[in-house]
Amino acid sequence: MASRVATTSPPSPQPAVVGAVDTDDFPTAVRRAVAHDRKVAVRAAGHGLYADLGDTVLISTTRMDTVQVDLHTRTARVGAGVP
Numbered sequence: 001m002a003s004r005v006a007t008t009s010p011p012s013p014q015p016a017v018v019g020a021v022d023t024d025d026f027p028t029a030v031r032r033a034v035a036h037d038r039k040v041a042v043r044a045a046g047h048g049l050y051a052d053l054g055d056t057v058l059i060s061t062t063r064m065d066t067v068q069v070d071l072h073t074r075t076a077r078v079g080a081g082v083p
Helices: 025-035
Strands: 016-019 039-043 056-060 067-070 075-078
Touching: 016 025, 025 039, 025 056
Parallel strands: 016 056, 039 056
Antiparallel strands: 067 075
16 A cells, blocks of 8 residues: 655745834844844835735834924924824
């Protein structure tokens, strides 16, 4: 009787998602991605998602949702996650 040999391919890497709260989170996420031989992608404000993120660290800016207004200088800072 012939034996059956099952061949399976290794599972594809799963994407990792980093919910950045401020700009300090970016260097840490990129360093970890590089250390694990992964790609890096940034998703700003809920759009621009890539179809295949297999071996990617996705940095989401959705949590960077603050707005700061300086009335004295008449300037505003808007976080990357503000829709």
